Amino acid sequence: MRPFHGTDPKKFIADFHESFHDELMNSDEDAGVIVDRYHTPDIVQIADGHRMNRDKLIAHTRPVGKNRPTGRMEVHEAMANGDGGLLLRGVRRRRPDAPGTYADPHRAGDMSASTYVVRGMACGHCAAFVTEELETIAGVTGVAVDVESGTVTVTSDEVLDVAVVRVAVEEAGYEFVPKT
Structure with missing residues (x-):
């Protein structure tokens, strides 16, 4: 990847993210090593309002292969300051077929609602990745994810088999934490 100096900030950021994504997808190298090439502690990355430190970025790479084998970075705004820093507002687009809907898990009727702990x-x-997988389970009528608490509430027509929920969460690339 070429250095930032003299490059359009939007192009630099888009190229940076595409290069990072391509390495994650096409390399057998450990994700931590790849993240270390692209992330330094002085870079503040915020995704959907959540600060992404090194550990979160590494954990974030696990579901990339399944959920985002292709994608693109749309940079809406990018500005360079005099110190060589960048400020940007942009979005990485999901794969085209992913619905990414969020249903209300507290709808009225004879439904079951269960809350599960999901790490990562x-x-x-x-x-959205977890929601998408859980919505494929027969009978699921709603999924609400609370990233901050690491919980997922699933509403369904009837009580779900926990093993089926576990498989869906793990298929999305995250860790299902059994109730104790």
């Missing part, structure tokens, strides 16, 4: 979620994209 760091932002709204993580929530």
Whole structure:
């Protein structure tokens, strides 16, 4: 990747994210090593309002292969300051077929609502990946994800088999934490 100096900030950021994504997708190298090439402690990255430190970025890479084998970075605004820093507002687009809907889990009627603990979620994209997988379970009528608390509430027509919920969460690339 070429250095920032003299490059349009929007292009630099888009290229940076595309290069990072491509390395994660096409390399057998450990994700931590790749993250270390792109992330330094002085870079503040915020995804959907959540500060992404090194550990969160590494955890965030786990579901990338499944959930975002292709994608693009849309940079809406990018500005360079006099110290060589960048400020940007942009979005990484999900794969085209991912619905990313959030249903209300507290709808009225004869439904079951269960809350589960899920580790590894760091932002709204993580929530969307988990939601997408859980919505494929027969009978699920709603999914509400709280990234901050690491909980997922699933509303369904009837009580769900916990093993089926676990498989869906793990398929999304996250860790299902059994109730104790």
